Amino acid sequence: MSTKVALVTGAASGIGAAIATRFKQNGWQVASIDKNKSNTDFSIEADVSDFKSINDAVLKIEKELGPIEAAISNAGHYEMRSITDVSDESLIKMFAVHLGGFRNIALSVLPLMRARKNGSLICITSELGIGGGEFVSHYSAAKGAQIGLVKTLSLEYAPFNIRVNAVAPGPTDTPLIPLDSPERQPEFLNTLPLKRLVKPEEISQTVWFLANEGTFFSGEIISPNAGAVI
Amino acid sequence: MNLKDKVVIISGARQGMGLAIAKRLKKEGALLALNDRVLDDKLKEVCQELNAFAAPGDLSDLKAIPAIVKSVIEKYGKIDAVVAQHAYINMGKFEEQSNEEWWKVVNTNLLGTYVLIRESIEHLKKTKGKVVVTSSYWGLTGWPEASAYASSKAGLISLVKSLGRELAPLGINVNGIAPGVINTPQLEVDAQNLNMSLAQVLEMYAKNIPLARVGTSDEIASVVAFLLDPEQNAMVGQIVNANGGEIRSRA
Numbered sequence: 001m002s003t004k005v006a007l008v009t010g011a012a013s014g015i016g017a018a019i020a021t022r023f024k025q026n027g028w029q030v031a032s033i034d035k036n037k038s039n040t041d042f043s044i045e046a047d048v049s050d051f052k053s054i055n056d057a058v059l060k061i062e063k064e065l066g067p068i069e070a071a072i073s074n075a076g077h078y079e080m081r082s083i084t085d086v087s088d089e090s091l092i093k094m095f096a097v098h099l100g101g102f103r104n105i106a107l108s109v110l111p112l113m114r115a116r117k118n119g120s121l122i123c124i125t126s127e128l129g130i131g132g133g134e135f136v137s138h139y140s141a142a143k144g145a146q147i148g149l150v151k152t153l154s155l156e157y158a159p160f161n162i163r164v165n166a167v168a169p170g171p172t173d174t175p176l177i178p179l180d181s182p183e184r185q186p187e188f189l190n191t192l193p194l195k196r197l198v199k200p201e202e203i204s205q206t207v208w209f210l211a212n213e214g215t216f217f218s219g220e221i222i223s224p225n226a227g228a229v230i
Numbered sequence: 231m232n233l234k235d236k237v238v239i240i241s242g243a244r245q246g247m248g249l250a251i252a253k254r255l256k257k258e259g260a261l262l263a264l265n266d267r268v269l270d271d272k273l274k275e276v277c278q279e280l281n282a283f284a285a286p287g288d289l290s291d292l293k294a295i296p297a298i299v300k301s302v303i304e305k306y307g308k309i310d311a312v313v314a315q316h317a318y319i320n321m322g323k324f325e326e327q328s329n330e331e332w333w334k335v336v337n338t339n340l341l342g343t344y345v346l347i348r349e350s351i352e353h354l355k356k357t358k359g360k361v362v363v364t365s366s367y368w369g370l371t372g373w374p375e376a377s378a379y380a381s382s383k384a385g386l387i388s389l390v391k392s393l394g395r396e397l398a399p400l401g402i403n404v405n406g407i408a409p410g411v412i413n414t415p416q417l418e419v420d421a422q423n424l425n426m427s428l429a430q431v432l433e434m435y436a437k438n439i440p441l442a443r444v445g446t447s448d449e450i451a452s453v454v455a456f457l458l459d460p461e462q463n464a465m466v467g468q469i470v471n472a473n474g475g476e477i478r479s480r481a
Contacts, residue, residue, distance in 0.1 A: 130480065151478045158440035158475050170464060193398035193466050202464035206456075213452040216410070216445040218475030227398050227466035230391045 004028045005065045006211070007058065009048050009105060010075030012038040014174030015124060018200035019072055022208050031061040031068070034075065041065065048075045048101030049093075051108075058108040067116060070211040071109040073102040074124040078176045083137040091138045098142035099149065106153060106164075114160045120211045121157075123150050123166040124203070125221065130168055131229035143168075147221055154219030163218050167206050170225025173197040193227030231459040234259035237306040238458070239299070241265040241289060241346060242316025243282075244273040246414035247364065250447030251313055251454045256280045258455060263302040263309075265289070265316070289316055289342030290334060299349040309353040311360045311458055314343040319379045319416070321423065332378045339382035344389060351402070358401035362457050363390050364450075365408045365469060367477045383408075387469055387481055394467020405457050405465050408481050410473025411435040412445040440475030 006023040010016035011032035020030045020040050032038040033046050033054065042064050046053040062068060076098050079090065102123050113119030128136050129143025147166060154164040170192070171183045177197070182188050189195055202224050210217060223229060238255050242248040243264035252262055262282035266273050269286040277284045283305045287298040302309060318338040320331050347361055354361070368376055369383030390406035397404055411417075413432070421431040435444050453472050457465060469481030 154475050154478070155440050159442065161441075163441070193395045194464065195399060198464040202462055205459060205461050206465075209452075209456040213449075213456065214472070216441065216449040216472045216474050218440050218473075219478040220471050220473075220475075221480065222465075222470055223468055224462065224464035225466070225468075226464050227395060230394055230467035 003066065004069045005031065005061070005067060006070040006072065007031045007033065007061060007068045007105075007109065008040070008072045008074055009033045009101065011040055011043075012036040014176055015169065015172060015200050015203050016072075016074040018204040019074060019207050022201075022204040023070070026208065029065045031065055033057050048073075048104055049096035051104045054104040055108045058105075058112070062112065068109055068112065069118065070120045070122065071105055072122045072124065072207060072211075073105040075101050076124070076176075078139060080135045082135055086138050094138040094142045095145070098139075099145045102146050102149060106149070110153070110157060110162065113162045114157065117161045119162045121153070121162065121164045122207055122210055123164075124207075125150070125166045125168045127168050127170045127223050127225040127229040130221065130223065150221070151219045158218050163215070165210050165214065165217050165219065166221045167203060167210065168221050168223035168225065168229075169203045170198045170223070170228040172203060173199055193230075196226065198224055198226050231258060231455065231461065233458060233460070235261060236310035236458075237261045237263065237302070237308050238311040238313060239263045239265060239285065239302055239309060239346075239350065240313040240315055241342075244270070244276055246416065247409070247412060247447045247450045248315040249276060250451040251315060252276065252280055252282065254448070254451035254455050255313075255458070256282070261306055263305065265298060289346060290318070290338040292337070292341055292345045295342070295345045296349050299346070299353070303353060308357055309350050309359060310357045311362070312347060312350045312354070313362045313364075313454055314346055315364045316342065317364070317366075317379075319376070321375050321379075323375055324377045327378060335378035336382045336385075339379070340385040340389070343386060347393065347404075351397070354397075354402045355400055360458055361393065361397075361402065361404040362454050363404070363406040365390070365406045365481070367408050367410045367471065367473050369408060370477055370479055370481050390469060391467045398466045403457075403463055403466060405467065406469045406481075407450060407453050407457075408469050408471050408473070409450050410439065410445060410471075410476045412447060412450055414447055417444070438476055439473070443474065445472060445474060
């Protein structure tokens with residue numbers, strides 16, 4: 001029985017919940033940071049864009065469960081609209097949650113992992129951060145920025161035996177894509193080589209692989225995306 | 231994960247990464263058909279150890295490939311996955327490389343893989359199977375005095391992307407791996423060519439790798455297992471870079 005500890009942000013639903021479930025099923029202890037309560041071993045309700053509360057939460061998790069071996073920055077939100085309709089507030093919030101949220105997790109866990117010379121930090125970005133997309137200017141810019149940060153941190157922390165990588169899901173069947181969303185319509189699905197949305201379990205399988213067996217990966221972006229970006 | 235009774239063809243399986251992949255997939259329950267150039271004692275030994283079917287044949291001889299695939303069908307009745315892992319490398323200055331050497335590299339690596347996949351497609355359609363192609367980070371970056379090899383590996387990347395798109399609607403997932411420097415018997419060849427010890431070569435390569443070491447064949451085998459996992463079907467036409475962080479560009 002392993003007592004390894006994983007931290008997953010945004011674990012209350014969707015991809016984050018699938019990741020938490022997979023680590024749990026494989027004998028890990030899972031801590032969650034989410035705005036909502038999650039069904040994990042240790043659930044902290046906090047906003048990832050607030051550094052102080054994230055840093056406090058990480059310290060509390062380590063005190064409660066032990067050293068975090070894998071940290072998965074997953075919390076996010078999605079919004080489709082033309083760039084001309086994106087307010088400054090909406091833009092700032094998008095970056096605060098995605099780029100800031102990942103940075104806050106990185107800032108909180110990397111010093112601890114560095115002291116132990118061991119750890120894996122995984123950012124859940126998006127295929128839209130690689131290939132862009134229509135009417136997602138603020139989202140894709142924030143997701144692309146995460147990729148730049150992943151690659152940079154991978155270089156800075158590789159000497160400490162810390163691997164920093166990303167998973168870039170394609171359109172995934174989660175509550176982030178509402179039931180009436182264009183991504184669920186046949187016209188869109190037919191544009192995907194796979195002709196269907198990605199399952200949350202396909203993302204969690206990729207994260208699990210990276211955290212456990214992907215020991216020669218550093219600064220890599222693996223994209224299970226149904227062929228949306230090739 | 232469970233690959234029980236999944237029939238997997240692995241090319242270049244007698245040593246190095248191919249052998250590690252064979253061992254890993256055997257552990258996951260797969261039925262193996264192992265290809266290498268000739269049925270020598272080493273390949274026989276590996277097949278015996280892994281209870282695998284030997285499907286020898288030189289993949290640079292394109293006319294020989296249909297019979298190789300046919301032999302696997304006769305043995306197992308189906309194909310669930312093709313792992314095109316074989317490669318031939320010949321270092322040399324561009325101007326000095328003969329036509330013959332150039333085409334031997336391209337034929338073996340690119341055309342051999344192409345025909346192996348082509349001949350397997352009708353069987354993969356029936357099983358909704360998978361293809362994993364081993365490219366190389368040199369296929370992204372190019373490399374001095376490896377123009378033929380790098381071109382062949384870059385061609386494989388493009389082949390994976392095209393087939394990823396073309397075959398996904400048929401239920402066949404095609405993906406590739408671009409390994410960085412991996413500790414295989416090829417490094418001993420490199421050491422000889424460079425007049426260095428193996429330890430010196432390992433150190434030389436490690437200097438350029440953020441994780442400060444070369445990779446292992448087992449680490450590449452685990453990537454193949456990840457891509458063949460029956461739970462994973464969202465990977466389509468992707469090139470996965472397992473290189474210790476050396477190259478952070480997107481394939």
